[in-house]
Each structure stands twice: as structure tokens, then as C-alpha cells.
Amino acid sequence: MSDSDTLTPYARTIGIRHEGDEDGAPVLAFEFTGDVEGRPQHLHGGATSGLLETAGYALLRRELSRLDRTHRLKPINITVQFLSAGKQRTTYAKGRITKLGRRNANISVEAWQDDRDRPIATAIMNIMMAEPED
Template sequence: MSDASTDLTPYAKSIGIRIEGEEDGAPVLAFEFTGDVEGRPEHLHGGATSGLLETAGYALLRKELQQRGRTHRLKPINITVQFLSAGKRRTTYAKGRITKLGRRNANISVEAWQDDRDRPIATAIMNILMAGE
């Protein structure tokens, strides 16, 4: 089994995304507010927030597939992000949940939050094609 942090993409590493821990078997990812993720002054850039959501979704799917002994190339069919409130100058977290895992595609929902887990700042719905290797 590989170290989950080495599975992060170069983009994820470049903005400081890290594996913070695990909840209910799902990786929780996080990053700190830095100039690399700042959009308008004192606020997270939407692209950085989206990147965190996407990375958390893929991390969960890879972990689940690995546990089932399945290997696939993952290709996005559709990723929809909904921004609910502006991210501020604090740590941002994200965690995904698989809503459907079939033979050829998966649906994942992901939430990002800062201070209050019950008040997400953004959500994503991901539909991923799992191509055989």
C-alpha cells in the first residue's frame, strides 16, 4: 500500500494540500491560507478551493479502489462546484463520500469547510469514469 501523501498530484502539493487524517474511512485533506491560494484580498481563490475538493474526491476513490484490489485510470466526466460562502484566512478542510461506485463510473460528493463542519464553504459533485488499465 502506498503512502497517501505521495499520491497527491504536483498541483495539490504546490498549493500545500496535505492528508490531515481520516474520518469514517475517508481521507480528510487540508491546506493553510497562504499567498498561493489567495484570490481577492483576504479570501481563498475559487480555483484553490475547487482543487482541494477535487483532490479530496480522487483521494477517497483511489483509497476505495485500492481496498477492493481494483486499478483504474480515473477520468473526470463532470465536476460541479457550488460555492456557498467565501473562504477566509484560515485552514480549509475537505472530505468526500462515494454515493455510487459501479464497474465503470463513480459518483462522489465532497464538502469543504473551515471553522464549522456543519457550515461548508463549498461542495462538489464528481462523476468519474474508471477506465481499465
């Protein structure tokens, strides 16, 4: 997976990168910098949400490519739950497809820092997969 193939300009702007793969899913990450700081010494919620969303879409695009399916992805709903404040360290995110149908996909995503078993935020994504435009 190449960052330029899967990451949006926004994701590249805040420093999101492909960290590796785990169980066939991309793990994305970014470093704490002033570009992602909200209140002093803490991650901005929008940056955390952006990482979660980017990880979910990266996973879905990879799975659709593996299945040789081409769709335009349109968000139906994305719900983010903030569990604890992100600190000044590397933040990671990985998604899991909970349902992949013909027209809709449901994805859950977790973001963590030091301890994978203690996520700082989660997201549930409901994505419509429309036929590609010619």
C-alpha cells in the same frame, strides 16, 4: 496514506496535505497563504475547487485499492458550488462515494473551515473508471 502516493504535483504546490481519516475517508487540508489567495484576504475559487477535487480522487483511489481494483480515472463532470467566501484560515475537505459501479463513480465532497456543519463549498464528481493501459 502517504501524501506522495495520493497527491498531485498541483496539490502539493498549493500545500494540500493529508490531515487524517474520518469514517474511512481521507480528510485533506491546506493553510491560507498567498499561493491560494484570490481577492484580498479570501481564498481563490480555483484553490478551493482543487482541494475538493483532490479529496474526491483521494477517496476513490483508496476505495478502489481496498477492493483491489485498478482503473484509470477520467472525469466526466465536476460541478462545484460555492456557498460562502473562504477566509484566512485552514480549509478542510472530505468526500463520500454515493455510487461505485463497474465503470463509473459518483462522489460528493464538502469543504469547510471553522464549522464542519457550515461548508464553504461542495462538489459533485462523476468519474469514469477505464481499464488500465498495459
